[in-house]
Amino acid sequence: MTWLASDTCEIDEFIALVEQTADIADYPHAAAIERGTVVYDSSSLREATASPGGRRAVMSELADALLNGPGIVVFRGAFEQPVVDAASAAFFELIAKEKANAIGGGDHFAKPGANDRVWNALEKLALHDPHVFVDYYSNDLVDLISTAWLGPAYQVTSQVNVVNPGGAAQEPHRDYHLGFMTNEEAASFPAHVHRLSPMMTLQGAVAHCDMPLETGPTMYLPHSQKYEAGYLAWRRDDFKAYFADHHVQLSLQLGDAVFFNPALFHGAGTNVTSDVYRIANLLQVGTAMGRTLEAVDRGAMLDVLYPVFLARLEGGADRALVDCAVAAAAEGYPFPCNLDVDKPIGGLTPPSDADRVRSALDSSTSAADFAAVLAARRS
Incomplete structure (x- = not known):
């Protein structure tokens, strides 16, 4: 099965x-x-x-x-x-x-x-x-x-x-x-x-x-x-x-x-x-094997990619295809995280970065506002 x-x-x-x-x-x-x-x-x-x-x-x-x-x-x-x-x-x-x-x-x-x-x-x-x-x-x-x-x-x-x-x-x-x-x-x-x-x-x-x-x-x-x-x-x-x-x-x-x-x-x-x-x-x-092959600065990627995601959707692009690009770029798993800050309230896990990107796109959050969200998470 x-x-x-x-x-x-x-x-x-x-x-x-x-x-x-x-x-x-x-x-x-x-x-x-x-x-x-x-x-x-x-x-x-x-x-x-x-x-x-x-x-x-x-x-x-x-x-x-x-x-x-x-x-x-x-x-x-x-x-x-x-x-x-x-x-x-x-x-x-x-x-x-x-x-x-x-x-x-x-x-x-x-x-x-x-x-x-x-x-x-x-x-x-x-x-x-x-x-x-x-x-x-x-x-x-x-x-x-x-x-x-x-x-x-x-x-x-x-x-x-x-x-x-x-x-x-x-x-x-x-x-x-x-x-x-x-x-x-x-x-x-x-x-x-x-x-x-x-x-x-x-x-x-x-x-x-x-x-x-x-x-x-x-x-x-x-x-x-x-x-x-x-x-x-x-x-x-x-x-x-x-x-x-x-x-x-x-x-x-x-x-x-x-x-x-x-x-x-x-x-x-x-x-x-x-x-x-x-x-x-x-x-x-x-396990030691629960790691990716390369160290990727996905925050830096999202800084430059989110405005493109937003522009594509505003231009009529297929949301499902944009979400594929989001999945390739953003961290889709919420762990490891800082549970003092990323609290599992309202669910078993805090939102992942990919969740945050999708939520921001759903609400047409501006690139500047989303950049501020990313900056706050880094701090």
Whole structure:
């Protein structure tokens, strides 16, 4: 099948996949299977990866768990408490600073402002306290699973999420890339891209506090990454209802790390406590191959091309053909971006530059006014 559609998703086919069970015998380096999730003891894992052959064997096991197994693994005690506490202190300082300066506020899958976010926490932590950054990211297990899933030369990004007391659960969803699109957008990509998308990103979360179930740790549906049309199914009521009845949650302790296939159905749980600010550092690790061949200054291109686009339309040119030229010239994908400025409000993503060009053409925005928009974005 070349194209997938939401209205052809079959809940019975989905249930048959997710009702599989994980067998501890398939994961010889694991400590346990907890609620269908493969759980590892970090100290034992470090011993097992001390030799090149051992490291390769463990990476094979982890990759298989994410692809063919339940799609999620937990590393107990992946980070030492003093390291996590120092990073948490830095993150809360950044949150306080950004609130004072009215920075941030957007969110992908939650009401803006319901949680406290630090977008691009990777860069901000490095600039805020480089010593804490080096202590935190000198972590061999993050490198181990990132390499296992993505290969070498991966790219780390980080977003801190604090779910405040009373914070409501998210609806189940899939994540980056196709999970950040509307169903119409995702359906425009052929089925083989739906299969490719999860291979381009590793999703992770480091617990920065103890997370008993009442704090609402992330809800997961093991094996759900195997459903090919899942990027189109997660908004359907029948799939959401099944998730609500069958998801699992794992209590975590400070320093534990969870890693999962981004196609796994998941969502943050409800924090029913009155005094626990559930803080996690969310990791989105990307493949090195998610880059174009050449570095192109598309902003400079649009400076000179937008007046031509506008003039062509005013002269009666076919809009569909002009849009083809827009697609060749402008960045059509909204990421990577600055989420403090390009806020995902009113949708899962901010507008891309191509979206801005098309919107400006729709409203016959003058070349001078559009140049000002481009200049503001650069600044």
